[in-house]
Amino acid sequence: MSTYQRIFLIIIDSFGIGEAEDAAAFGDAGADTLGHIAQHHMPLRIPHLCRLGLVQLRPLPQLRSASETIGCAARLKEASASKDTMSGHWEMMGLPVHTPFRTFTDTGFPQGLIDALSSRCDHRRIIGNKAASGTEILDELGEQELNNGDLIVYTSADSVLQICGNEETMGLPTLYRYCEEARALTMKEEWRVGRVIARPYRGRRRGEFVRTANRHDYALAPYGRTVLDELKENGYDVIGVGKISDIFSGRGITRSIRSASSVEGMRQTIECAKTTFQGLCFVNLVDFDALWGHRRDPLGYGDELERFDVLLGELLQLLRKDDLLMVSADHGNDPTFRGSDHTREDVPLLMYSPSMCVHGLLESGATFADIGATIAENFQVCMPEGSRQIAAESDQQERMSKYEL
Secondary structure, eight states: SOOOEEEEEEEEEOOOBBBOGGGGGTTOOOOOOHHHHHHSSSSSOOEEEEIIIIIIHOOOOOOOOOOOOEEEEEEEOSSSSSSSSHHHHHHHOOOOOSSOOOOOTTTSSSSHHHHHHHHTTOOOOEEEEEEEEHHHHHHHHHHHHHHHOEEEEEEEESSEEEEEEEETOOOHHHHHHHHHHHHHHTTTTOOSEEEEEEEEEEEOOOOOOOHHHOOOEEEEOOOOOHHHHHHTTOOOOEEEEESHHHTTTTTOOSSSEESHHHHHHHHHHHHTTTTTTOOOEEEEEIIIIIIIIIITTTTHHHHHHHHHHHHHHHHHHHHOOTEEEEEESSSBBBBBSSSSOOOOOOOEEEOTTTTTOEEEEOOOOOHHHHHHHHHHHHHOOOOOHHHHHHEEEEEEEHHHHHHOO
């Protein structure tokens, strides 16, 4: 019988807590998302995260807990050979990524791909084709796309191909069709990216363009089974909030709830906590990464953390004795670091249940996959083979015993 009937797994997208052991190999020595935010955003008021154990896990002079710790905390390391959204989430659910997804940050996409995409997108002339901020490229090229019927295609530091489309002139069906064509083309090995992303927007002139909530991700399907597949096939609910369903190409998801913002995602999670279900509520809060990390805005990141913490307090009040809350991250994105890429960092795992009798720090050194192992053990389903490539089964059992709360 399950120890917990409901598990809430909330991913603060890009909330790293300091450089990983192999950070230098990724060019990220010295990266520290939380530490540098705390230095720039003073005071940083996140009392509920501190009570869950963050202040013990990562002591900082700027962070203090006004009351005793109520949760357990551990520092997790990424085993995958990458530092992006897909590899982080897949590893959590038992699938490590041993070969990084292709990126085109420095070069733009090959001309062969651009020509093939243009021919499949009503022969629109493709403009952009570079790594850029989504809002900045709209200001730069949005009027040209509208006036000339061109098509903005761009990338970022991630393994993505992104296509912009005005909802009022191009329309969502056409934009989504173009993205489906792009996804088909980028299945070719030399062009294979992790995600194709539809970036709809509204507005008619520079300074007025606004991206809408109708974003859609076309991700590569996981290469094997995940904990989500096991839960679904064993009759458990798997609720994906935010872009979770997109990250796993819908696999293993029983219900998907799209979010227009991280604040809305937390409010949707709070509403889920008021309902009856048995299984996992898996939440991704992307604004931390998309709005503040990539744009190198530590003050905005700190403000977002404070908004999250207020809503986290509301969620904590709704948790039952047979609920488990897990808060973690998928990678780092230090908003003070050079460039605009993700940063290779360790991430927190904060856990709490009203029935929990053990508090404080757990032994660190676990990988992201220990999150999925904990969930699988609770619901007595199989942990996919991928997780055993990260940690030996006997080692997993040892770690799991630490997490039996």
